Amino acid sequence: xxxxxxxxxxxxxxxxxxxxxxxxxxxxxxxxxxxxxxxxxxxxxxxxxxxxxxxxxxxxxxxxxxxxxxxxxxxxxxxxxxxxxxxxxxxxxxxxxxxxxxxxxxxxxxxxxxxxxxxxxxxxxxxxxxxxxxxxxxxxxxxxxxxxxxxxxxxxxxxxxxxxxxxxxxxxxxxxxxxxxxxxxxxxxxxxxxxxxxxxxxxxxxxxxxxxxxxxxxxxxxxxxxxxxxxxxxxxxxxxxxxxxxxxxxxxxxxxxxxxxxxxxxxxxxxxxxxxxxxxxxxxxxxxxxxxxxxxxxxxxxxxxxxxxxxxxxxxxxxxxxxxxxxxxxxxxxxxxxxxxxxxxxxxxxxxxxxxxxxxxxxxxxxxxxxxxxxxxxxxxxxxxxxxxxxxxxxxxxxxxxxxxxxxxx
Numbered sequence: 001x002x003x004x005x006x007x008x009x010x011x012x013x014x015x016x017x018x019x020x021x022x023x024x025x026x027x028x029x030x031x032x033x034x035x036x037x038x039x040x041x042x043x044x045x046x047x048x049x050x051x052x053x054x055x056x057x058x059x060x061x062x063x064x065x066x067x068x069x070x071x072x073x074x075x076x077x078x079x080x081x082x083x084x085x086x087x088x089x090x091x092x093x094x095x096x097x098x099x100x101x102x103x104x105x106x107x108x109x110x111x112x113x114x115x116x117x118x119x120x121x122x123x124x125x126x127x128x129x130x131x132x133x134x135x136x137x138x139x140x141x142x143x144x145x146x147x148x149x150x151x152x153x154x155x156x157x158x159x160x161x162x163x164x165x166x167x168x169x170x171x172x173x174x175x176x177x178x179x180x181x182x183x184x185x186x187x188x189x190x191x192x193x194x195x196x197x198x199x200x201x202x203x204x205x206x207x208x209x210x211x212x213x214x215x216x217x218x219x220x221x222x223x224x225x226x227x228x229x230x231x232x233x234x235x236x237x238x239x240x241x242x243x244x245x246x247x248x249x250x251x252x253x254x255x256x257x258x259x260x261x262x263x264x265x266x267x268x269x270x271x272x273x274x275x276x277x278x279x280x281x282x283x284x285x286x287x288x289x290x291x292x293x294x295x296x297x298x299x300x301x302x303x304x305x306x307x308x309x310x311x312x313x314x315x316x317x318x319x320x321x322x323x324x325x326x327x328x329x330x331x332x333x334x335x336x337x338x339x340x341x342x343x344x345x346x347x348x349x350x351x352x353x354x355x356x357x358x359x360x361x362x363x364x365x366x367x368x369x370x371x372x373x374x375x376x377x378x379x380x381x382x383x384x385x386x387x388x389x390x391x392x393x394x395x396x397x398x399x400x401x402x403x404x405x406x407x408x409x410x
Contacts, residue, residue: 001104001106001107002106003076003106003107003108004107005060005062006042006044006058006060006107006109007034008032008033008034008044009032011032011044011046011058012030012031012032012046014107015030015046015056015058015111016030018102018111020101020102021056021101021102021111024054024056024101025048025054028048028049028050028051028054029048029049029050030046030047030048030049031046031047031049032044032045032046032058033045036059040061040074040078040252041059041060041061041062041079041252042059042060042062043057043058043059044057044058044059044060045057045058045114046058047114053116055114055116056101056111056112056113056114057098057111057112057113057114057115058109058110058111059079059082059109059110059111059112059250060079060107060108060109061076061078061079061082061108061109061252062076062108063075063076074171074175075171076108077108077169077171078108078169078171078172078252078253079105079108079109079110079252080105080108081166081169081172081251081252081253081254081255082110082250082251082252082254083100083103083105083110084165084166084254085166085229085231085251085252085254086098086100086110086112086251087100088149088229089141089145089229089231089248089251092144092145092148092149093140093141093144093145093248095137095140095245096137096138096140096141096246096247096248097247097248098112098113098115098247098249099112099113100112100113101113115240115247117242118240118241118242118245118247119240119241119242120236120237120239120240121134121236121237121239121240121241122235122236122237122269122273122361122362122363123362124241125236125270125273125290125363126273126276126362126363128277128281128283128286130286130289131241131242131243131246132243133243133244133245133246134241134246134293135293135296135297135300136296136300137241137245137246138239138246138248138266138297139296139297139300139301139304140300140304141246141248142262142263142266142297142301143300143301143304143305143308144304144308145228145229145231146227146228146229146230146259146262146305147228147305147308147309148308149162149228149229149256150227150228150259151227151315151316151317152309152312152315152316152317152318153308153312153315154315154316155314155315155316156316159316162229162256163226163256166229166254166255166256167226167255167256169253169254169255172232172252172253172255173223173232173253173255173257175253176222176232176233176253177219177222177223178190179353179357179358179359180222180349180350180353180357181215181216181218181219181222181349181353182219183357183358184352184353184354184355184356184357184358185205185206185208185211185212185215185352185353186206187206190357190358191356191357191358192356192357192358192360192365195356195377196356199356201355201374201377201378201381202356204381205352205355205356205381208385210389211385211388211389214345214388214389215349215388217345218342218345218346218349218388219349221258221342222257222258222261222346225257225258225259226256226257227256227257227258227259228256228257228259229254229255229256230254230255230256230257230258230259230261230262231248231251231253231254231262231265232251232252232253232254232255232257232261232262233250233251233252233253233265234248234262234265234266235265235266235268235269235350235361236266236269236270236273237250237269237361238250238251258342258346259339259342259343260339260340260341260342260343260344260345260346261342261343261346263297263298263301263339263340263343263346263347264342264343264344264345264346264347264348264349264350265346265347265350266297267294267297267298267343267344267347267400268346268347268348268349268350268351268354268384269350269361270290270293270294270297271294271347271351271380271383271404272351272354272361272363272364272380273290273363274287274290274291274404274408275363275364275376275379275380275383275408276363276364276367276376277290278376278379278408279367279372279375279376279379280367280369280372280376291401291404291405294397294400294401294404295397295398295400295401298340298343298397298400299397302336302340305336305339306332306333306336309332310329310332337395340394340397341391341392341393341394342391344387344390344391344394344400345387345388345391345392347384347387348383348384348385348386348387348388348389348391349384349388351380351381351383351384351387352380352381352384352385352388354380355377355380355381364376364377364380379407379408382407383403383404383407383408386403386407387400387403390403
């Protein structure tokens with residue numbers, strides 16, 4: 001089928017031509033609403049007119065960066081990698097990935113389960129909602145997907161096949177290299193121009209060569225590491241949940257990259273939300289909940305990852321009998337500590353890039369009071385810098401929390 005960009009009118013006709021989708025709706029009249037607020041793609045909610053609970057989500061990639069416009073060309077092939085990633089992650093962590101009803105690489109489209117009783121995590125946290133199962137769920141998702149797509153689990157043939165399947169996702173990797181590790185720390189036309197102009201915070205960041213040198217190290221890890229299949233954009237806008245269920249969505253940035261990148265992205269967003277509540281709501285109880293969530297994710301991930309590794313006798317890396325049990329345990333613990341350290345470095349980059357870069361986050365950039373927004377930006381950059389400068393010396397979740405609390409106390 002030849003590609004065409006759909007809208008709220010044409011999308012219904014398209015879906016009714018797909019047998020699986022037509023069967024799902026059973027001949028009902030349909031309506032469509034465009035509900036996407038992301039940076040890349042268009043997202044539609046298509047539902048039955050007579051039964052709003054009978055609904056699906058339709059996501060289509062367009063040949064440009066949505067948040068900038070048609071002048072910023074971007075290949076539609078990113079949807080191919082999202083389709084592959086959704087399938088792989090569904091296989092590994094089925095409880096945390098939505099069901100898929102239809103995909104078309106020609107149309108750059110995916111039709112998936114409508115999570116009607118779930119909300120985007122970012123909005124829930126900004127509204128100070130607590131999710132008692134989130135740490136348990138997301139740590140399981142991270143441990144399972146990262147371990148089971150790594151050379152600690154796969155043999156060499158399967159690992160290289162995985163790399164071949166995903167590491168041509170070059171355009172979106174380049175976006176990350178530019179927008180997470182480069183443009184947000186220098187004068188660039190894609191930045192939040194009104195906020196950068198005459199802003200001493202921006203000038204301080206752009207001239208901070210010690211920070212930028214450390215960012216280069218992290219950028220190099222991102223560019224060259226092939227540890228595991230990562231989501232690539234695991235922020236709180238890519239997670240939908242309620243008190244009982246958690247789903248990870250939108251893996252169009254997926255590729256085989258560094259272990260710590262997804263973990264760092266998630267921790268960065270939780271820390272940004274902590275800053276929001278420090279400056280705007282001053283909700284001390286919820287701030288403690290956020291700190292506890294960060295601690296739980298780090299510690300649960302570590303224990304679950306190690307448990308998976310302990311029972312895996314043979315892989316591309318280790319063959320049973322190569323080293324004794326005591327040495328193996330010591331090696332595994334040291335290895336996982338490095339994952340934590342790199343996660344914190346990546347978290348610092350992901351926090352800092354949201355301040356002046358092209359894609360801000362609502363809990364910071366959406367603060368209407370200009371002074372409070374400035375204060376929030378200053379605090380984000382302060383914590384982010386500490387993460388980037390000190391990540392190689394961090395040994396525990398408690399040290400991560402200490403950096404957040406000490407910098408927020410002033």
